[in-house]
Structures are given as C-alpha cells and as structure tokens.
Amino acid sequence: MLRIKTPKSLRAKRELEKRAPKLVERGKKTLILHGTKTSNTLNAVLTEIYHLKKDNAVKYSRRNDNIRPFESGGETSLEFYSLKTDCSLFVYGSHSKKRPDNLVIGRTYDHHIYDLVEIGVENFKSMSSCSYDKKLAPLIGSKPFFAFIGEGFENVEELKHLKEVLLDLFRGQVVSNLNLAGLDRVYVCTAVSSNKVLFTHCALRLKKSGTVVPRVELVEVGPSMDLVVRRHRLPDEGLKKEAHKVPHELIKKKEKNVSKDAIAGKIGKIYVPDQQVGSASLPFTPKGVKRERREAKAKGEDKKHAEKKQK
C-alpha cells in the first residue's frame, strides 16, 4: 500500500540531497520579487541587490498580486516560492501611496515565515552613479566586511532586528578558511536616528603599510540608501529557540585534564586508578618450589604474599 518513490536520475537525487537539512548548512539563497506596483527607484534597488548577490539569488520579474507579507493569509505564495526555489531569504518590493518604496526583507525557517522587517528606501544612489576606479570593483561572491555604527543598533528593538537581517542577507557562506587576497567589499551601516539607517556598499583597497596588517581604504562604489524601518515582526519564541539550536556534534568538547604552560608547553594530567598489585589474579602461578608452598600453606596466606613481594 505504500510505494517507495526515489528519483529516476542521479541529477535529481543530487538536487534533493542539496536541499535536504544538514548539520552544517550551506549559504542561504535569496528570492527577490515585487508586488503589484513598483516605482523606478524600487526597480533599481531590487536589481542592484540582485547584482550584489548574483551567485545565490533568484529574481522574479513578474508582479505578484496576492502576496501580503504582514497579513496572515498573504504569505502562502511566498512560502510556496521559497519551497520551490529553496530560498530562505526573500526581498519583496512594493510601492503604494501609504508606503512608498517599500522593501520587506524576510527569513523563512523550514519554508515558513520566520521573521519580517519592512523598510522604506530613501535617497537611493545606484552603482552606476558612483564614479570610481574600475579596477577596484568587488567580485561576485566575495566575503564582505561589515561595520555597524551607532548605539541605535544596541538599544532600539527594530534596529537590532534589522542588523541581524542585514547580516544574514549579505554575509554569504560561512567559511572556515579565508583567502585574504579575496577581500574586497565592505557594507557600512550607520544608525542615524532611532529608525533610520544609512546603508552603503564600498570597495576595499588594501594599501601597503609597514606591518603585516595593510592599511584599509574604503571607496564608495555600490548602492547607498537610507533605510527607514516601518514595521517588523519578530519570530516566535519557540521557533527562535528551535532555529538557534546547535547540533550536539558541533559543540566543541572541552578537553579535560589538559593545560598549557608557558615553560613546559602542553601539560596533561593522567589519573591512574589504584591497581591493587597484590590481589590481582596472575595468569601464571609458579608451581615450582613445592616445599615453600607447603610451608606457606601451613603458616597462612599472609606470609606467602610477603615472600612474593620480596622477590
């Protein structure tokens, strides 16, 4: 009555395995789409974000009328797209009189909406309008630096949330080994007021300095915009806990009884359990010296042990 369905081709199998949940996750993919109406600036913003994340983003070009992220029923389409494209981040742009140049950045957990943050875009400056030396242009897929300036990012709820979302959106894959030659971009976010953040993308130039550490120079290249936080929805407490779970295998085990000493280097303590040399049963009992044995038997067991130790 139950039939086992397996993919018919190896390629399909590989795709399914890529999408399966893993202990250590790959980088998150982003879905960029827009709603019923968009303005020119919003179109430019969406295309620029797509170009910044060309490697791991999917951009939909048609308009989607039935997506309303903040309403309870309007998320089903988003969840379906997230499932189909295997994207766990989405950027939804729309424009209306009440909320002009609106961007909703959201994250999904297990293809269900985890949290949302709605921001308005003002003073947008696109990549093409910045003039810079073309040799500095950052490559696609390079790991960026981040700088978050402002006390708002610590105190204000919404800005904290926005910081987390921006970090998630632009950071790329988590790597354990980094090639220092490939560092070329920086995202600078400044909390100008309690609901406004200046976001700008700069290229990095490393200049020779005396020491191993090069001198850092930032050149504004990319899009820069003012983000005004409008609404946001924080995740459920339970869901948040579940999403932040770290698998048991990845928690680094504390090495016990090992310490480092400046002089001796690595020192370890070994605890040896009490061996009880006397009462251990030996595999070979010397059967020679019969007379001594006879005598020992007559005198008692203790004497026998004493003689053996002396040997």
Next chain:
Amino acid sequence: MGEEHQIDLGNLTAFDPHHQFSSLPDNREDLVKECIAHGTKLIQAVADALFNLPSTEDASGPVVPLPPPSTKLPREKPLPKPKPPTKWELFAKKKGIQNKKRDKLVFDEQTGSWKRRYGYDRVNDDNDIPIIEAKMTDEPGVDPFAKRRSDKKERVNKQEKNRLYNLKEAAKVGALPSHVQLAATALPITGTQTAPRKVSKDELQNVAGMAATSTASGGKFDKKLAGEKPPKHEKKYRKFLPVVEGSGMGSLEKQQSDKILNKLMAKNSHEIFNVGKAVDMYNAKSDKKRRNQQGKSSSTSSKLKVKKSPYKNASKKKPTSKGKSK
C-alpha cells in the same frame, strides 16, 4: 566617544555600539563621508585581528583559518534527525557482527580469472549452473532450477519488505532519507471496498438545485455563493390559468380541458391511434411496393380507414411529400 569595537571575526563584522550622532551634518555628502571614515576605522580594527591570525600560503594567496561567527543567526532548515537503526543493524549489533569490506573482484576457480562479485559476468552466477546434483533431502517431483529461481524471488521480496519496513520506521521518526518519498498507492480498506466516486461539477450543481427546490419556498430565498448559476426553474411548479381570456384556438382553458378529455377518452377507448407509427408503416409499405413493382394491394387496415382525427389531411400530405423527395 568611547570607541570600543566589538569584533566578530567569523562574520568579518565590527560593531561600534557607543557612537552617537550628536549633531547630524546637514549635507548628505558630508554625512556619507563621515560614515565612511568611521567605517574605515572599524574595518581597520577587524583587519588587524584578521591579518594577525596564522596564515598558510596557498597558490592564490594567504589562507587564514577563521573562527566560527559569534553572532548567532538562525538556521534555515531544522536539524536532521538521526536515523533509527535498521532491522539488520539491530541484529548485527546484538550478535556482534562487524561490517567486513569486500573486494569488488573475486577469483573464479572455474575460469581462472578475476570476475566481479555482482553484476554482468559475475562469479557463481545462478543462471550458469548446468547441472545440479540431487541430494538425499530433495523431493522427487521438484524441479531444482525452478526451485532456485523461486527461492531467489522469495529472498528479493523479503528484502523489499524489510526495506519498506525500515523506511516506514524512519518516516515515523521523521528521518526519511532526503531522496526517498513514501507514497500511498491505495486508500486504507474500510467497511466496504468501494472507492468514493468523484463527483463532477454538473452533478454537484444539480444536487444543489434539487436541495434548494425541495424547500418550502422553492429555493427562492437561499443565499447563493459566488459562481453558482441561477436555478433552471425559478419558481414553484404550479401554473395558474389567467382569469380573463377569450375563447378561440389559443385559449388556454380550452386546451387544458381538451387535453384532459383526450386522455380520458384514450384510456377508455380500446383503439389507441399512434399517428407516427401509422405514417411510418404506410411509408414502408409504399416503398416496398414501389421496389418490388408489384401491384400489391395496399392492405389498408381498418385503422387507417377509420380516421376520425383531425390530422387526416396531415397524414395524407406526408406520404406524398416523401414520394416527391424520391
């Protein structure tokens, strides 16, 4: 402006939580410049920490082992659940059977060459055995080759059953392997085995209409959903004649009473005249007559002669018109 940068090396991030914009510069460009300048300081701090890590030389540049990120960001998918042990694994554990790695090639004594352990041209292929020696335990009438084949089939089926069982156990826990799906081929058997018939749109509409008209008001005041068509017969099934109407050919009262009377008469009279049938019979007969070219006397039954109905002329007209069409 106590600048105490928090650095998250895993994410290459620097936080400055103490900076305050006491006075915003009016010009946007100045503001941007100030932000970038500040950003540079922060990034310099991160770069300091980064370049001081022990690096190994690689073809494309120095490679540095990054520590894991300190800001916790949520996962995108739930943690994979550990697979429950399969039936074989449980048995092997109990018995202490270790998994021995076997070679792909096995030496075949018969041909003196290395053959595969399984697959095309394998060692000890079941189909290649020409002679099977009879054992004392064998029954006389049993075909040993067929027996081997059926044994193998049984073994394969048993293995499939076990595989399905293992997958079901895994699916219960939620640890089904990512490329496998379990699909139900048939509905579970309940009392009767009839599968529910799929009802079509028209049928549903009919049933809805019937339910509506069975109400006292004939379904007139029922709230209709969007997309539901108006009922075919809107009012109740009653027809009243108009109060004032003249007599004559079209008068409804006369027609109504005529209808009733004719029915009554027809019931009581033993002659029931089927006009259509009579016409057809006549036509068939006349055709036959014409074909055979025999002066067949039209055996006009009494039925035909006794024509009291007012449709006499009509019946006469019909055969002639048919004749003309020929």
